[in-house]
Amino acid sequence: MTTLQLKNINKYFGSGSSRVHVLKDINFTAKKGEVNLVLGPSGSGKSTFLTIAGGLQTPTEGSVELEGQALKSLSNKQRDALRLNKIGFVLQAYNLIPYLTVKEQFKLVTKVKKEHNLDDKTLDSLMDQLGITDLENKYPGELSGGQNQRVAIARALFTKPDIILADEPTAALDSERVAEVGKIFQTLAKEQNTAVVVVTHDLRLINFADNVYEIMDGNMSLNNSLKAG
Amino acid sequence: MFLSLKEIKKEKFRYGLIVAMIVMICYLIFILTSLAMGLSSQNTDAIDSWNMKSIVLDKDSNTSLSQSLITKDQRKNIKLTKNEALIGQASVVAKKSGYAKESSQFLGLSKKQFISKNLVLTSGHKINSNHQIVVDEKFKTDGYKLGDKLNLNSDKTKYTIVGFVKNAKLNIAPVIYGDITAWQSIKNLNGQFTGSAIVSKNANFKANNEQLETYSTSTFISKLPGYSAQNSTFIFMIGFLMVISLIVIAVFLYILTIQKLQNYAVLRAQGIPAKTLVGATISQSIILVIGGLLIGTILTAATALIIPTSIPMSFDIPILSSVGIGLILTGLIGALIPIKLILNVDPVSVIGG
Ligand SMILES: Nc1ncnc2c1ncn2[C@@H]1O[C@H](COP(=O)(O)OP(=O)(O)OP(=O)(O)O)[C@@H](O)[C@H]1O
Ligand SMILES: [Mg+2]
Numbered sequence: 295m296t297t298l299q300l301k302n303i304n305k306y307f308g309s310g311s312s313r314v315h316v317l318k319d320i321n322f323t324a325k326k327g328e329v330n331l332v333l334g335p336s337g338s339g340k341s342t343f344l345t346i347a348g349g350l351q352t353p354t355e356g357s358v359e360l361e362g363q364a365l366k367s368l369s370n371k372q373r374d375a376l377r378l379n380k381i382g383f384v385l386q387a388y389n390l391i392p393y394l395t396v397k398e399q400f401k402l403v404t405k406v407k408k409e410h411n412l413d414d415k416t417l418d419s420l421m422d423q424l425g426i427t428d429l430e431n432k433y434p435g436e437l438s439g440g441q442n443q444r445v446a447i448a449r450a451l452f453t454k455p456d457i458i459l460a461d462e463p464t465a466a467l468d469s470e471r472v473a474e475v476g477k478i479f480q481t482l483a484k485e486q487n488t489a490v491v492v493v494t495h496d497l498r499l500i501n502f503a504d505n506v507y508e509i510m511d512g513n514m515s516l517n518n519s520l521k522a523g
Numbered sequence: 524m525f526l527s528l529k530e531i532k533k534e535k536f537r538y539g540l541i542v543a544m545i546v547m548i549c550y551l552i553f554i555l556t557s558l559a560m561g562l563s564s565q566n567t568d569a570i571d572s573w574n575m576k577s578i579v580l581d582k583d584s585n586t587s588l589s590q591s592l593i594t595k596d597q598r599k600n601i602k603l604t605k606n607e608a609l610i611g612q613a614s615v616v617a618k619k620s621g622y623a624k625e626s627s628q629f630l631g632l633s634k635k636q637f638i639s640k641n642l643v644l645t646s647g648h649k650i651n652s653n654h655q656i657v658v659d660e661k662f663k664t665d666g667y668k669l670g671d672k673l674n675l676n677s678d679k680t681k682y683t684i685v686g687f688v689k690n691a692k693l694n695i696a697p698v699i700y701g702d703i704t705a706w707q708s709i710k711n712l713n714g715q716f717t718g719s720a721i722v723s724k725n726a727n728f729k730a731n732n733e734q735l736e737t738y739s740t741s742t743f744i745s746k747l748p749g750y751s752a753q754n755s756t757f758i759f760m761i762g763f764l765m766v767i768s769l770i771v772i773a774v775f776l777y778i779l780t781i782q783k784l785q786n787y788a789v790l791r792a793q794g795i796p797a798k799t800l801v802g803a804t805i806s807q808s809i810i811l812v813i814g815g816l817l818i819g820t821i822l823t824a825a826t827a828l829i830i831p832t833s834i835p836m837s838f839d840i841p842i843l844s845s846v847g848i849g850l851i852l853t854g855l856i857g858a859l860i861p862i863k864l865i866l867n868v869d870p871v872s873v874i875g876g
Contacts, residue, residue, distance in 0.1 A: 350792055351871045370866075371796070378794030388789050391526075393533035405525055406795055433533065449793075 297457050297489040298324040298347060303356035305342055305512075316342050317353070318512040324457065324489040329479050329502055332493040333520070334509035340493035341386055341461055343509065347491065348381050348459045349373045361456065378407050382450035384460035389446035390434040396445050397430045400452055412452050420448055423474060439466035447475060451482065457489040458482065464496045476502030526799070527807035530783075538811065541775060545815025545850070546822065548768040552846055553823040555764060559757040560842070561835030566750045568692040569630070570740065573608075573638050576726040578743045580719075582736040586746035588612045591719050597732045598717040606725050608636035609718040611706030617658075617699065619673040623665050627658075628693040629675060631706025637724070642700065647686030653704045657686035659697035664833055675699070678709045694747055765849060772850065773857030776808050780861040784868055792870040800865050804858050812854035816847050 305317035316339045324330050334340050345351050347358060349365045358365045360376065368376065377383065390399055404411060412420065421427045424444040434442055443466050450458060458479065464472045480502050482488040492499060493509075500506055500521055508517045531538045564571070579601075584591035589612055603609070611631035618624050632639040634650070642649060642657065647669045650657060658667070662684065667673075672681040682701065691698035703718060710716075721730065728737055738746075745751050787800050820843075827836055 345871050351869070374791065374794050374796050376794070377792065378796070381794070383792055385789075385792060388785065391786055391789060393530040393786075394526075398529060402525065402795070403793075406799055 296323055297326050297361055298322075298491065299359045300343075300347060300353075301357050301359070303343075303346060303353045303358070305339070305346060306354045316512050317346070320356070320512075320514045322347075322507070322514060324491050326456070326487045326489045327483050328504040329483045329490040329492070330505045330507065331499055331503035332491065332507045332509055332514070333495060333497070333500075334493070335495055338509045339512045340495075340509055343514070344459050344461050344491065344493045348383055349376065350383075378403075378453065379410075380456045382453060382455035382458045382460075384443075384446050384450045384458070384463045386461040386465075389449065390442060392434050395431050395433055396426070396437075399445065399449050403449075403452055407453060410454055412454060417448070417452065420451060420478070423478060424448055425471070425474070440468070440471065443467060444471070444475075447478070451478075454486070455488065458491065460490070460492045460494075462494050462496070463492060464494065464499060469498060472496065472498045475499075524802070524806050526803035527810060530803075530807065531810065541779065541811055542815045542818070544775065545772060545812055545854075546818045548772060549816050549819025549847070549850060550822045550826075552761070552764060552768060553819060553843055554826060554836075556761055556842060556846065557823070557827070557836040557838050558834070559761060560839050561837040562695070563750075563754055563757060564837045565692040565695045565835050566747050566753075567744050568690040569628075569698045570693065570744065572643075572690060573641070573722060575722040575724055575740055577723050577728050577737050577739055579721040579723070579728065579730045579735050579737050580743075582734060586738055586743060587748070588719055588743075589614060592712075592716050593718050593720065593735065594715055595717050597730075597735055600732060601721065601730050601735075603636070603721070604725075605637060607721055607723045607728065608638040609633055609703060609721055610638065611703050611710070611716075612719040613676075613706055613709045614696075615675040615699065615709060617662075617673050617675055619667070619671060622667060622671075622673075625662060625665065626696055627699045628696045629699045629701060629706060629709055630693070631701055631703035631718070633703050638722070639700070642686075642688060644686040645689050647684070650685055650700070650702060653702035653708075654680060654682055655685045655701070656682045656705075657688055657700040658684055659691040659699070660687050660689050660832075661692075661697035663687050675709050680705070680708060694749075765846065769849065769853035772812070773853050773860070776811070776854055776857030777860050780804055780858055780865070784864060787865050787868045788870040788872070791868055797866050801862055804862070804865065805855065808854045808858035809851065812851050816850060820847075 300320055300322040303317050303320040307314050307316055320343065332340060332343065346353050349358065360380065365373065391402070394402060400417065424447060426441060426444050426448065429437060429441060429445065437445065443463060447463055464475050467475065476499050479490045479492065483490050503521065505516060506518055506520045507514055580586060580588065580591040581593065613629040615627050615629045616624050617627050639649065644657065645660060647657065667684060669684055671684045675682060688700070707716065726739065730737060790800055827838060830836060
């Protein structure tokens with residue numbers, strides 16, 4: 295079942311002679327229960343693609359549909375609500391609020407989204423799996439880059455989103471942790487029927503993916519041959 | 524509330540500084556206002572204590588008590604009730620060797636009339652003879668005691684202090700209450716004059732004499748020498764101080780909000796509703812301003828307790844409260860100016876790619 299659909303997306307930045315064509319006629323579909331990996335080098339347009347998919351910015355041309363609803367047709371308020379309830383974002387940088395402890399990052403969510411979040415037990419075991427159980431009372435500034443990233447992942451999963459959009463979620467992690475994160479995404483897709491989209495240049499995630507796309511200079515193509523075996 | 528409190532808790536130093544600044548500003552405004560009001564009230568304390576509504580003066584006196592005289596002839600046709608009192612005013616210098624000279628306002632009263640009857644003494648007793656006087660506590664502060672004898676101007680008579688009254692000031696000078704006959708002697712008047720003015724608790728009191736005119740208390744006060752000029756100076760001084768302080772506070776809160784745009788962007792990306800962000804901003808400004816205001820008020824009260832009585836201060840609660848409300852409102856405005864920025868914050872521009 296299709297959750298996210300991008301149709302004929304073009305994105306330009308700037309104007310006149312400095313106008314750059316960052317995303318070129320991209321068509322992309324993410325289905326529930328599948329992990330999609332988008333691989334590309336730096337500057338290829340990964341973050342732009344992901345933020346457009348999540349309604350954080352608008353494409354110059356083309357349409358984004360989430361569960362059959364065109365993002366273009368939504369008000370700001372509706373888009374906020376959609377991000378809160380349906381999308382789990384893991385951004386490339388600045389995911390956490392600097393003045394909230396790890397525990398409070400979750401508490402903030404429960405203030406605005408009272409239901410349908412992870413229960414304490416499930417959150418505990420997720421934190422455990424991510425190796426961040428002891429960090430509850432620490433502020434983001436007191437965490438390493440990798441710890442920050444793992445808290446951000448837990449934070450994104452906390453709302454039980456229909457779709458996970460993750461930007462370089464494993465950039466600061468060692469291979470063992472990468473495998474953990476890969477497994478978590480896989481489990482979410484298989485057991486919770488979540489759609490997962492991960493953009494990265496981290497080839498270590500390939501084997502956890504159902505579909506592997508490549509993005510190069512704004513052109514995207516499916517390339518499942520990259521998967522080993 | 525959650526966000527604003529957590530942020531204050533984390534950034535104690537930064538918010539401490541801001542609260543400290545608001546405290547200073549409140550304190551400054553409160554103290555200056557109270558000092559100005561204190562000085563201003565010294566013009567009228569005595570008049571205020573009489574609860575008078577009108578005053579009859581010579582119509583050629585330019586509404587000035589010291590220029591007004593009422594003759595026995597004029598007085599004859601005026602019927603004084605228990606709501607009227609005759610006063611004889613003289614500007615005097617009180618002298619006693621070894622003590623500071625006191626430039627004072629001598630007010631001669633008639634024992635049977637309401638001003639004298641209603642005098643509230645802090646110590647001593649009311650006068651029994653025309654050589655006795657009751658004086659403002661300023662004399663006490665300067666070392667005078669009950670029983671001290673002093674000279675008034677060049678009058679040979681020694682006047683004995685038999686009582687003290689609080690807040691008896693007229694035109695910033697301490698008041699000496701004495702007998703109306705003593706007034707005649709101090710002024711070197713012959714028996715032709717009966718007093719300087721008649722004050723009444725009745726706003727519509729009429730003297731029935733062409734040469735005399737009734738003025739309302741507020742007209743009379745506004746014509747006290749220097750009073751209006753002094754007050755308008757104070758009002759402008761404090762007004763400017765308020766406006767500038769309010770702008771400073773608003774600017775601070777504005778900068779504070781701008782600095783947080785990055786956090787707002789993350790919150791927006793997470794889908795936290797704009798309403799929550801705006802609420803956090805507003806509640807935080809209010810917490811900061813009210814916190815500052817409370818501490819400022821406590822400091823002001825503490826200052827009032829320790830400041831020497833020779834420095835007049837008067838705490839007018841309604842005026843100080845409106846200053847406080849003004850501060851809260853500007854805090855709000857300062858926080859609200861950037862609200863458009865919060866609502867339109869582009870998560871991507873801040874988060875980067
Ligand atoms: N707001 C913007 N204004 C102008 N150009 C932009 C803007 N955002 C991105 N770009 C450009 O678009 C291109 C793609 O950027 P994007 O951030 O999507 O790359 P990326 O694949 O995520 O790179 P990285 O792996 O380094 O994060 C880059 O050349 C970048 O300079
Ligand atoms: Mg990127």
